[in-house]
Amino acid sequence: MTMTQKILARAAGLDRVEAGQLIEAKLDLVLGNDITAPVAIKEFARTGVARVFDQDKVALVPDHFTPNKDIKAAEQCKILRCFAGEQNITNYFDTGEVGVEHVLLPERGLVGPGDVVIGADSHTCTYGALGAFSTGVGSTDMAAGMALGTAWFKVPSAIRFVLKNRFTDPWVSGKDVILHIIGMIGVDGALYQSMEYAGDGLNALTVDDRLCIANMAIEAGAKNGIFPVDQVTRDFLKEVGRDRYTAFEADADAVYSRTIEVDLASLRSTVAFPHLPSNTRLARDAGDVKIDQVVIGSCTNGRLSDMRVAARLLQGRHVAKGVRCLVIPATQKIYLQAMKEGLLEIFINAGAAVSTPTCGPCLGGHMGVLAKGERAVATTNRNFVGRMGHPESEVYLSNPAVAAATAITGRITDANELV
């Protein structure tokens, strides 16, 4: 069995499972946000179940349209707040404590190896970086999960990605690995499958790199993305206080539908052009693409390492005239640490706007929406038509180094050009 299949077998109380098999699995965590949880809460009420299956295993994170963007958003947040209160939900985070959900949960030690996690948010696949089976679902699945503590799944087959060597370009990171992969296989290249990572290249990837790579598994159509548990993972888990977990390993004779090799040494900063995450090109080959806005943040690249990379480039330089640069640390902890390291001062002196944690502009919600004809480079995960605002605006996806370099020059720029 693959690593994913082993986790699902255990959660379903079975000795083994096969690809295509329908199972019912016990859940370790059920997650929702301010957009998806209101529908889930409505559906939960219809099930007739009075209490959630476990008040410690439901997480409600209002991160999308918060701090409350308008009256309707405020009403949706109120629904979450009331439900969390009535149900004594342990993991409810309000403004002042909340962060971007897929950065917050690992930071709080709420997800770990062997966990089965569903979230009413497509980027729930992020936690596979820590060896969990974690997948995005809709609000009704979230409601059923809260009611029963289980979910039905069709066991996925898997693609194995063997990562080799180390990065040779100092500005290349996890984002480029996943953009490269999606560019290669397409937005449905891993449809319904697990993306399982292996190889000596794992040693070159930090936890932040892995969280970023797993985060965009959905952009290839995958059910989940997952990394083996090694010393890097264990050190992180210790740091965040998650000490009980079960690490699973794929069998040596696990069957994969295909194996794809990725040579980390050959990777260069990559950009996904409008309007698909698979429309990739190297940043240095982008041509002269003038940009109106840069966003550095999100569940994909809003972590401390991302802030540090951006600050290294923006220090002593200035955002180009005509460019709006938004920096959004993904949690309060990251925000505070960035402040202590002087990064926020660097951003502000460079002419960037720094925001409290929020998903904001990533989905065209608030805190940096685009007008007709405008273009943004963003460290986010999706660039479909209208993603960040007007349907006639454009979004280019990149790593934090390209985003920062682009903010400085005003056009898509590989950071090596500046340094």
Place this chain on the structure above:
Amino acid sequence: MTANGTVFRYGDNVDTDVIIPARYLNTSDPAELAAHCMEDIDKTFVQRVKPGDMIVADANFGCGSSREHAPIAIKAAGISCVIAKSFARIFYRNAINIGLPILECPEAAASIQAGHTVSVDFDTGAITDETTGGTFQAAAFPPFMKDLIARGGLVEYVKAKRAGR
């Protein structure tokens, strides 16, 4: 159970951002969502769609976000069925869970054009293009999913399960 209506035809990778843009996600009211269904890909959709009509699309329909608002908007707009070459997995799941009929059938998608009149028999999975006379067979659902659909969706399934049915 059957359905019959006029076809709205779209291509590959119709994503959840064009089905229902995020700027409308500060509501979960089906009627409000329906009013903006497909807005960023086809502004005329909401004016032209009539109850019973169908969407026919190519690969990876519904890709992107997990927002259940997407199938909710489509269903509330009056669409009786979505036929596609393939579906993105979260959309597929959500559609079954809320009772929006979906059928995977590459042959039907390849043949049926915009404006055609199509009828569908959900019990057999038979699709008929009444404009051309073409008939197609959709992939059958596994028994578990047929059961979910027959009960009316996941919430009904949960209720029945708790009652021991």
